[in-house]
Amino acid sequence: MTADTAAVIRAIDLAKTYRMGDVEVPALKGVSLEVLRGEMVAVMGPSGSGKSTFMNLVGCLDRPSTGTILVAGQDVSRLSRIARAKVRGRTIGFVFQGFQLLPRTSALENVELPLVYQKVSGRERKRRAVAALERVGLGDRLDHTPARLSGGQQQRVAIARALVTGPELLLADEPTGNLDSATSVEVLALFQELNDQGLTVVLVTHEPDIAARAKRIVAFKDGHLVSDERIRQDRSRPEAA
Amino acid sequence: MTIHGAGRTAFRALWRNPLRSSLAMLGIVIAVAAVVATVAIGQGAKAKMAAQMAALGTNLLIVHPGAMNLHGAVTGAGAVQTLVLSDAQAIARELTDDVLAVAPVDRSGGQVVYGHQNWATQLQGTTNAFLTVRDWPIAEGRPFTREEEKSAAKVCLIGNTVKTQLFGGEDPVGSVIRVKSMPCEVIGLLAVKGQGGWGQDQDDVVLMPWTTLMRRIVGTESDAVGMLWISAKSSDLVADAQNEIDALLRQRHHLAAGAPDDFDIRNLAEMQSAMKDQMSTLALLLGTVALISLIVGAIGIANVMLVSVTERTREIGIRMAIGATGGDVLVQFLVEAMALAAVGGAFGCGLGAGATRVIGQVAHWHVVLSPFVMVATLVVAGMAGIVAGFYPALRASRLDPIEALRYE
Ligand SMILES: Nc1ncnc2c1ncn2[C@@H]1O[C@H](COP(=O)(O)OP(=O)(O)OP(=O)(O)O)[C@@H](O)[C@H]1O
Numbered sequence: 001m002t003a004d005t006a007a008v009i010r011a012i013d014l015a016k017t018y019r020m021g022d023v024e025v026p027a028l029k030g031v032s033l034e035v036l037r038g039e040m041v042a043v044m045g046p047s048g049s050g051k052s053t054f055m056n057l058v059g060c061l062d063r064p065s066t067g068t069i070l071v072a073g074q075d076v077s078r079l080s081r082i083a084r085a086k087v088r089g090r091t092i093g094f095v096f097q098g099f100q101l102l103p104r105t106s107a108l109e110n111v112e113l114p115l116v117y118q119k120v121s122g123r124e125r126k127r128r129a130v131a132a133l134e135r136v137g138l139g140d141r142l143d144h145t146p147a148r149l150s151g152g153q154q155q156r157v158a159i160a161r162a163l164v165t166g167p168e169l170l171l172a173d174e175p176t177g178n179l180d181s182a183t184s185v186e187v188l189a190l191f192q193e194l195n196d197q198g199l200t201v202v203l204v205t206h207e208p209d210i211a212a213r214a215k216r217i218v219a220f221k222d223g224h225l226v227s228d229e230r231i232r233q234d235r236s237r238p239e240a241a
Numbered sequence: 242m243t244i245h246g247a248g249r250t251a252f253r254a255l256w257r258n259p260l261r262s263s264l265a266m267l268g269i270v271i272a273v274a275a276v277v278a279t280v281a282i283g284q285g286a287k288a289k290m291a292a293q294m295a296a297l298g299t300n301l302l303i304v305h306p307g308a309m310n311l312h313g314a315v316t317g318a319g320a321v322q323t324l325v326l327s328d329a330q331a332i333a334r335e336l337t338d339d340v341l342a343v344a345p346v347d348r349s350g351g352q353v354v355y356g357h358q359n360w361a362t363q364l365q366g367t368t369n370a371f372l373t374v375r376d377w378p379i380a381e382g383r384p385f386t387r388e389e390e391k392s393a394a395k396v397c398l399i400g401n402t403v404k405t406q407l408f409g410g411e412d413p414v415g416s417v418i419r420v421k422s423m424p425c426e427v428i429g430l431l432a433v434k435g436q437g438g439w440g441q442d443q444d445d446v447v448l449m450p451w452t453t454l455m456r457r458i459v460g461t462e463s464d465a466v467g468m469l470w471i472s473a474k475s476s477d478l479v480a481d482a483q484n485e486i487d488a489l490l491r492q493r494h495h496l497a498a499g500a501p502d503d504f505d506i507r508n509l510a511e512m513q514s515a516m517k518d519q520m521s522t523l524a525l526l527l528g529t530v531a532l533i534s535l536i537v538g539a540i541g542i543a544n545v546m547l548v549s550v551t552e553r554t555r556e557i558g559i560r561m562a563i564g565a566t567g568g569d570v571l572v573q574f575l576v577e578a579m580a581l582a583a584v585g586g587a588f589g590c591g592l593g594a595g596a597t598r599v600i601g602q603v604a605h606w607h608v609v610l611s612p613f614v615m616v617a618t619l620v621v622a623g624m625a626g627i628v629a630g631f632y633p634a635l636r637a638s639r640l641d642p643i644e645a646l647r648y649e
């Protein structure tokens with residue numbers, strides 16, 4: 001642990017180059033960024049600017065080509081596959097645009113899944129999964145499979161799954177990308193609520209009005225970080241919620 | 242993930258596609274059933290043969306004319322003439338310390354007729370000593386007299402099957418039957434013996450004096466005999482008897498020292514080991530077939546697991562994204578492959594046991610179902626599952642989570 005444990009994310013000159021055959025595709029070209037505990041950061045930028053690449057590096061789904069990335073004080077840039085899997089399981093909760101729930105599997109079991117890999121016993125697993133589902137307002141949908149849930153409900157299940165391990169950091173790559181605008185507002189409100197409870201949230205979005213509800217907006221362009229602004233706390237609750 | 246949890250996950254995944262899982266198991270089911278059934282039938286045959294060999298009497302020695310190779314085939318031209326009736330008499334006369342009885346035995350097929358009934362059976366020319374050697378009592382009537390044996394009298398003893406075929410419920414003793422057109426008086430009925438070591442009906446036989454068979458039926462004046470059946474006084478004396486018979490016959494046949502025997506003496510232990518050799522060759526063959534079918538079954542599982550891994554790429558991505566290590570994924574798919582093999586193996590055991598019972602009853606075969614063999618086969622099937630599942634599981638565990646999540 002470093003002295004500044006207040007930084008949940010600390011990226012230093014982070015770069016990622018994909019190789020497609022002989023062609024090198026630089027997706028991220030040296031990004032330095034610090035995200036403090038309790039912040040809610042919106043990541044914006046045009047398509048192909050490297051947002052998802054950045055999120056995947058922070059989320060330990062991928063490894064940087066050069067540079068360093070610390071998550072909750074731990075340098076994860078050179079970790080082995082197994083060690084990265086452990087960080088994904090314990091420290092980070094990841095929410096995807098496409099929900100990524102196991103089909104034909106109940107909401108409860110979907111949410112229990114991360115705990116299965118942490119060898120949490122059956123009873124405790126269920127207790128925590130139920131609590132997480134109640135936290136996202138789905139306490140009455142435990143036995144529903146994804147096919148029997150609306151898009152917004154599916155994304156809530158996915159958020160419950162990200163929360164159930166008690167992560168330090170919640171990452172979301174276009175979490176409202178597959179939702180209509182009314183549902184998007186609801187899901188966003190949930191992120192805000194979780195952030196209000198102290199959870200650090202980083203989410204990618206294309207919608208300026210969604211970004212406007214974050215405490216801080218960073219923008220990517222062409223693999224570079226081009227702007228980083230903190231918004232003064234005039235964050236208003238969505239009236240139509 | 243715990244082993245228990247992995248097992249549950251595996252069974253649920255397999256249950257989701259019951260048809261495909263069943264087809265994947267089919268190869269293993271058939272392989273295991275085949276192994277269980279063939280082993281049970283083979284063991285049964287072996288046990289029965291051993292029992293019947295033992296019933297022949299551990300004191301038994303059989304002498305064939307001519308040198309024999311290991312497989313019992315007579316070698317050397319004209320060698321069949323070397324054993325004669327007087328050899329039998331000499332052994333009986335001179336080796337009284339170790340030898341209980343000596344019987345010349347020659348056989349011929351032939352039709353027997355009584356009234357309107359006729360029956361094809363085995364005609365066996367021998368002496369009363371044969372009844373002693375085989376420990377075969379006469380159920381009714383009397384044995385041959387010395388005079389009848391010498392004079393080639395037209396008398397015979399019949400086995401129970403021949404009696405049933407010709408006489409039905411009637412008492413045969415004293416009746417005259419025709420053996421290949423020779424009228425012949427039935428002087429006795431042999432006690433029931435049952436099935437022999439090679440499955441033949443031992444009661445389907447007509448015994449007559451050796452001279453009667455050779456002179457009147459075969460029509461030869463030669464004294465050459467086909468075999469001598471000899472019993473030693475006790476099983477401890479078998480080896481001594483064998484050596485003494487060997488020495489006596491060599492002397493009678495004027496064989497120079499170093500010349501090979503022109504006859505072949507076999508004791509039951511040797512016959513048994515020859516039989517065991519044949520059985521183990523058969524077992525090896527069956528084992529090879531079983532192994533091949535297991536491999537085919539395993540390939541079936543490997544194939545289905547490969548398809549399954551490809552189809553479930555996204556599921557694998559999801560599991561990895563939320564903290565599953567490559568090892569967790571590897572174990573999951575290995576357990577699935579093993580569960581397929583184990584369930585298939587269990588079904589195969591059941592099927593094999595059932596088939597064995599049915600075959601045993603329909604074909605009247607003696608079968609031995611061994612739980613040990615079933616457990617061993619199950620274990621081997623399970624291991625085949627692991628081997629078959631390993632490559633697909635390894636592929637699954639090496640997937641890149643981002644790529645896997647993007648998979649459509
Ligand atoms: N696996 C890959 N192989 C090769 N190139 C890739 C790969 N992933 C991303 N890229 C490239 O890297 C660049 C950045 O991609 P990235 O997905 O990070 O963009 P993004 O900002 O998330 O875009 P969007 O808003 O459309 O999601 C793009 O040019 C993309 O084509």
Ligand SMILES: [Mg+2]
Nearest residue numbers: 051052053173
């Ligand atoms: Mg993206």
